[in-house]
Amino acid sequence: MHFSTCCGLLVVITTICYGAPSRSANTCGYETCNLGDPSKLNVHIVAHTHDDVGWLKTVDQYYYGARNDIQHAAVQYILDSVIMALDENPDRRFIYVEVGFFWRWWNQQTSDIQTKVQQFVNEGIYLVIILLRLSEVLNQGRLEFISGGWCMNDEASTHYNSIIDQHTLGAEIIRQAFGECGRPKIGWQIDPFGHSREQASLFAQMGFDGLFFGRADYEDIQTRNRTKTMEMVWKASANLGEQSWLFTGILPHGYGAPDSFCFDYRCSDNPIMDDNHRFDLNVQERVRSFIQAAHDEAAGYATNHIIMTFGGDFQYEDANQNFKNLDKLIKYVNAEQANGSNVNVFYSTPSCYLYALNKADRTWKSKTDDFFPYAHHPHGFWTGYFSSRAALKRFERHSNNILQVTRHLNAFANTSLRNSIFYLSEAMGVAQHHDAVSGTEKQEVAFDYAQRLSDGIGKAVDVINQAYNKLLPKSAQSPPLQAQFLCQLSNISQCLEIEGQDRFTLTLWNPVIHPVTQHVRVPVRFDYTVHDPNGQTLLTELIPISEPTQKIPGRTSLTQKQIIFKVALPALGFSTYYFEKKPDQQRTKEKSTVKITHNEACVLQNQYLRVDFDDQGNLHRIVNTNKNLGVSFSNQGFYWYQGFAGNNSRPEFQASGAYIFRPVSADPQPVSTTRTITCIKAEQVQTAVIIFNDWASQEISLYDEAEYTEVEWTVGPIPINDNIGKEIILRYDTDVNSGNKFYTDANGREVLERTRDYRPTWNYTVVETVAGNYYPVNSRIWIKNQERQFTILTDRSQGGSSIHDGSVELMLHRRLLYDDRLGVGEPLNETAFGEGLVVRGKQILFLQAPAASAAYHRIGAQRMYMHPLATYSLVQQSYDTYTANYRQTWTALADTLPLNVHLLTFEHLVENVYQIRVEHYFEQNEDDTYSHPVTFDLQSVFNSIGKIEQLVEVTLNADLPLIDLKRLTWVTGDKESSHPNVPEARLMANSTVRLIPMQIRTFNVVVSHP
Structure with missing residues (x-):
């Protein structure tokens, strides 16, 4: 089934309504919940399945039930079975989370089954419940969607x-199939390994x-407890106030059933045996045990309502077996009320349980920090996965860049190819799973995730080509363009398609709404003349590709040089650069300006910075000459922790693995006691290539007019011939008097202060001095004192910390020889081309005064994750012919937009309808200039498309017009009330938008085309 069939019509008519089955009056929602008996302990039974979108098996294998020798799991049969079981008894309830699986199953059903499922979601059921008297209670629908994401995403490694x-x-998908009654109102993150404050803030902004x-x-x-x-009440944003508050509960049994009450066919617990004519009758014992379990659980909770989950990984393949026993359990436990029991048990959902708590008329403790790091015992810190599968983490981030650019081009070129973009959208949705980008899957599954992203990118390139075929030609008479292509191996300085070509073009799409100036590197066999969009010949230089890069396994290119030049790109637009091979005689006459020295002291210097190295390759100092600030380094380089090689039989024998980081010693070893340095100086860039050994090197570069230092690192193949697993870090030991404080971002947005060996909400017992202080670093980490802030930006999610005062470290790569026995069943030992995997990456270093740092790290981080996308094309035409036929630069914007505003999403939905997200990406009080509210006109973004006729603001996940959102109100212990409804939500009369710090606003927009 094509994507457009089930969800193509996103918004229709002038009020941008949601075209889907509408809800009948009073048939769903909180008002239909069974709130139990106020005089009793009400046990909300939540039947559910947790279906990993890949982990030990691939997504397809999990859905169809293949490779059950690895793990018995078949999602299609789970959904078949659940629907049949719900149909048998209207009392039963079930929740489902992973829309990626449900969407597949839904598309394979008959119209009769689809209608039945819609009834289960949309129709309330009248129940007769015998309490002390006979009463009629309207209960919620039988099937409820919770969270509603494509998957249950990881919270540490996701952006x-x-x-x-x-x-x-x-x-x-849910809205199109089920309308308002299907809209999820609860986040259900039952399996991720630690929880991010930003995730909670995003859920609140989605209307949860x-x-x-x-x-x-x-x-x-x-x-x-x-x-x-x-x-x-989780106060999830220091900037958004009550709009970010989210009621949060920790489930009592992980997400499984209480002990001895798992009724799934794969469990060994006894069923309810209630035949009075047989000897194996166990009703009395089972009821007594359940009532005791309910009271034990209630001891840790604050109201007379408790939640009990009945389900687990891929359970309910035989849903009747589960429900049949739950039916009996409910019947017999409630019957004990006649004998004085105060336990009242019934089928429920997380939404109805939450509503019962909301009606409890009490205040709640609040929380402002996050739930990282997570440990399940004193030696079991789940901080290794912050860095596991570093290459996949980078590929996921890069794929998102391609996805956003493809959406832009499809929208501005009006190519109406959203169906084709869906393949990459879906692959990205799958990649967010808590066993995908987290790096905690089996190797074969990791390959499958990468393949899905690669296939999606292939479809996206088709869209990019069709878009450029509209945007580039100056007229209908312009000759057809050669296909555009990506150089996916440019990170190892390889682009085989352009090697040896006499002519080619490079087109760069800038996805941000501000002009960008940067340097571009292109691997080439020989020198080229490069023409910019204005016809000028650019200043270019040929510099060598470093020896470590040339030796990367799998690099087949013989190219040893790269051409470098500076580009100035328009906001939200493209520029094309024309490459023409220089004649041999011209190349011979030109004298190179590149100077190279080996193992000599090296000073890199531009208009703003100076970077000093000694002749041994040690980084000594970075000086911001413009601000008269400096930072000195006692050590900077690669170190490795030895992964603990335990057998996992007891906590003290916990091994380091895909999930767990547990170093043998708190003092990592340097990868080498010596190093070599090659200093390369050109007009556009100066680089120190520092080789530590044959598997670890870094290239530290300073570009002309740049206010940052770039570090490109290469690690691997990590040697294991000594039978020792190694976890590689890049560490900076500085003279910044930072004390025990450091700062990390949450999912690329707000920043949290971290304190070594400390937890804000409990008395922390220090056991693992390194792993217990590691935190997710999605885009930045820094240390500071009153005068200086040393900031590191990353190109992917990594684990990082400040283990010592003045020190910052980031884990780059891991190769381990033992499994940590948390399910994967194999060690994290990635290989490629017959040896250990090589991983490359970049870090950006800033040195500024703390008050001035926000502008640098905010803008820098934004442009690292949303950088210009380079596509190449081979051309036959001369430069003059090419320029006569094709545009070489173009911008979508009519006006300059404020620097603290980011265009997060720009997508063409249907016909003349678009979806747009804009955000203010500075926090309060971060910057004197950019931390204030900002107002601008959205029409400037749509200048090239048409006139905005209507603008409707919707929730963050575009699930509901914001004017219709009515969230529950909560009161904290200090008598603060959430007052969550947004007063400015409305059908907007014009296109003027105001943003406060850290606010994201989402709009569905109807335009009239010119």
């Missing part, structure tokens, strides 16, 4: 852009009323 995208994709998860640190759980604070 907020992709979290929003995958929830928007899932929400669109609550969040439940299953994992929290063992000491945190102990404290919360003792103090009855397992449920709280």
Whole structure:
């Protein structure tokens, strides 16, 4: 089924309504919930399945039930079975999360089954419940969608852009099939390994009323159980106030059933045996055990309502077996009320449980930090996965860049190819799974994730070509263009398609709404004349490709040089650069300006910075000459932690693996005691190539007029011939008096202060001095004192910390020889081309005064994750002929937009309807200039498309017009009330938009074409 068939019509008519089955009055929503008996302990039974979108098996294998020798799991049969079981008994309830699986199953059903499922979602059921008297209660629908993302995403390694995208994709599917009654209102992050404050903030902005998860640190759980604070109001943004508040609960049993009450066919617990004519009758014992379990759980919770999950990984393939026993359990437990029991048990959902808590008329403890790092025992810190599969983490981030650019080009060229873009959108949705980008899957599954992204990119390139075929030609008479292509191996200085070509073009699309100036590197066999869009010949230089780069396994190019030049790109637009091979005699006459020295002291210097190295390759100092600031380094380079080689039989024998980071020693070893340095100086760039050994090197570069230092690192193949697993870090030991404080971002957005060996909400027991202080670094980490801030930007998610005062380290790559026995069943030992995997990456270093740093790290981080996309094309025409037929530069914008505004999403939905997200990406009080509210006109973004006729603001996941959003109100212990409804939500009369710091606003827009 094509994507457009099930979700192509996103918005229609002038009010931009949502075209889907509409809800009948009073048939769904909180008002239909069974709230139990106020005089009893109400047990909300939540039947569910947790279906990993890949982990031990691929997505396809999980869906169809293939390779059950690895793990018995078949999602299609789970959904078949659940629908049949719900049809048998109207009392039953079930929740489902992973829309990526549901969408597949839905498309394979008959219209009769689809109608039945719609009834289960949309229709309430009248139940007769016998309490002390006979009463009629209207209950919620039998099937409820929770979270509604394409998957249950990871929270440590994901970027907020992709979290929003995958929830928007899932929400669109649900809305089209089920309308308002299908709209998820609860986050359900039961399996991710630690929880991000930004994730909670995003859920609140999606209009969710609550969040439940299953994992929290063992000491945190102990404290919360003792103090009855397992449920709280999470104040998830220091900038957005009450709009970001989200009621949050920690589930009592992870996400499984209470002990001895798993009724799934794969469990060994006894069923309910209730035949009075047989000897194996166990009803009395089972009821007594359940009532005790309910009271034990209630001891850690604050109201007379508790939630019990009945389900687990890929459970309910035989749903009747589960429900048949739950039916009996409910019947017999409630019958004990006649004998004085106060336990009242019934089928429910997380939404109805949340609503019961909301009606409890009480105040709640609040929380402002996050739930990282997570440990399940004193030696079990799940901080290794912050860095596991570093290459996949980078590929996912790069794929998002391509996805956003493809959406831009499809919209501005009006190519109407959203169906083709769906392949990459879906692959990106799958990649956000908590066993995908996290790096905690089997190797074969990691290959499958990468293949899906690659296939999606292939489809996206087709869209890019068709878009450029419209945008580039100056007239209909212009000759057809040669196909555009990506050089996907440019990170290792390889682009075989252009090698030896006499002519080719490079087109760069700038996806941000501000002009960008940067340097471009293109690997070439020989020198070229490069013409810019204005016909000028650019200043270019040929510099050598470093020896470590040339030796990377799998690099087949013989190219040893790269051409470098500076480009100035228009905001939200493209520029094309024409390459023409220089004649041999011209190349012979030209004298190179590049100077190279070996193993001599090296000073890199431009208009703003100076970087000093000694003749041994040691980085000594970075000086911001413009601001008269400097930072000195006692050490800078690669170190390795030895991964603990335990057998996992007890906590003290916990091994380091895909999930767990557990170094043998808190003092990492240098990868080498010596190093070599090659200093390359050209007019456009100066680089120190520092080789530590045959598997670790870095290239530290300073570009002309740049206010940052670039570090490109290469690690691998990590040697394991000594039978020792190694975890590689890049560490900077500085003279910044930072104390025990450092700062990391949350999913690329807000920044949290970290304190070494400290947790804000419980008395932390220090056992693992390194792993217990590692945090996710999605885009930046820094240390500071009053005068200086040293900031590192990353090109992917990594684990990082400040283990010592003045020190910052980031884990780059891991190669381990033992499994940590948390499910994967194999060590994290990635290989390629017959040896250990080589990984490359970049870091950007800033040295500024703290008050001035925000502008640099905010803008720098934005442009690292949303950088210009380069496509190449081979041309036969001369330069004059090419320029006569094709545009060489173009921008979509009519006006300059404020620098603190980012265009997060720009997507053509249908016909003349677009979806746009804009954000203010500075925090309050970060910057004197950019941390203030900002107002601008959205029409400037649509200048090239048409006139905005209507603008409707919707929730962050585009699930509901914001004017219709009514969130629940919560009151904290200090009597603060959330007052969550946004007063400015309205059908907008014009295209003027105001943003406060850290705010994201989403609009569905109707335009009239010129």
